[in-house]
Amino acid sequence: MKGLLASLLAPLLALMLLPGAANAQMRALSDTELSTVSGQGLFTVGNSSYNGFDFTRISLDADVTLNANLANMRLGEYNYAPRNGTGADLDIGALQFGRTDGTAAQRLVQITNPYFEFVYKNTGVNNQREMVGMRLGFDGISGDVGMKIATLSGSMRIDAGAGGIIDSMNDAGGGKRWDGTCAGCTPLSSVGGVTAGDANGPSRDFWISILKTPVQFQAGSGMPALTEAQAGIWLNWRDKLTALNLTGTVPVNNATGH
Template identity: 85%
Template sequence: MRTLLAASIVALSLLPCAAWAQMRPMSDTELSTVSGQGLFAVSNSSYSGFDFTRISLDADVTLNANLANMRLGEYTYAPRNGSGADLDIGALQFGRTDASAAQRLVQITNPYFEFVYKNTAAGSGSQREIVGMRLGFDGISGDIGMKIATLSGAMRIDAGAAGIIDSMNDAGGGKRWDGTCAGCTPLANVGGVTAGDANGPSRDFWIAILKQPVTFQAAAGMPALTEAQAGIWLNWRDKLTALNLTGTVPVNNAAGH
């Protein structure tokens, strides 16, 4: 995203200074031959007792970047399990440099912010209260290296012969999960995932920040979403395949953040 904005600024700075346009009226016939699309799209919806406002970047983005040592939703009291944070991610790498050129980049479609509201009583009337928001992508394809110590969320990874790794099989319902469960491969064994397959991208990645539990509406053709819990909540279940079960994060020499 930062690269996209920087490239736009550079492109604008290279335009000839003398270039300018004079506005003039256009006929209906001329207008009928013109089409255009805004960079941002805003939409409103209601679902399960909540109102939503989504601001989408109507664009495709390619990304190669490393994120490290992210702790979100940290708690001072002793955790039920895990490290005491909703998300404790030691590494999150978009793309890799130890494989083919095509695997160096991750493809992201239509990033968006979505704000959540509810109506509350206030005296004789009512008012809207913001409950939280989420950041997500309509689609994501590529190799993502990761090391996750604690996860609050609904995550499902196909580990092949080792079975399915699913946070919702944990007794805590995915809240501050330490990556272990009876009869399943530990999440710590997964050094990365491939998002998407021959049928298309992974379509349900988002991270929410919420004051109370919220059920978001699933995209068309997708299964109903698990209710997101208060705090930080990550959802990612569609078309995820484990890259390895050695816990080794693929090499990525990108300097981006």
């Protein structure tokens, strides 16, 4: 997969398209039988407005367990010399959901309610709207995620323990095309992965956006205000992230997927 968004979406689509292990013949139900049946749709659609933008969210109303290895992802490349990093909004050499060098529980990452959200803005002409972008995110993510990030455009915060707090928003460029270094902090390249979530629950603010203009997304219930997402590719991930190590070593993941 060349694109990070496509790579993240592919395992989720595969789960929905897998055939069932058993076949059943359809039959009509009486009104009495139907009255005792309840169900829930696989997808939910919701509309909202915030800070001058309209949003349409399509959610996969499900919990997903994921084990996947993604590599060599570059998004938002620029022809001019970068302020920092390699000239891309996101340059990620490795992103691993789950690991095989730990316990059985560490092999899988738990993802709650994946979603797409499309962003619109009124043009001011005949009450027409234009799409300004979209984002892909998860309501919750728990587990070990290995990573090697050369350049990051986004708002990321990692608790590195003795290494202090690694925060892209402390960079002079406000997180845009950050190369992972900052005065007096542990460089992002020293982190080989993160544990998402803790005893209080999952990490709740992972999303990646593609935008033509900066957008302020609304924070979830009980969450602090989000950093305004900038134009281009933007990654947001700050809630309950703890560094796995400060040696830059990505955990082993030999599994092919789940």
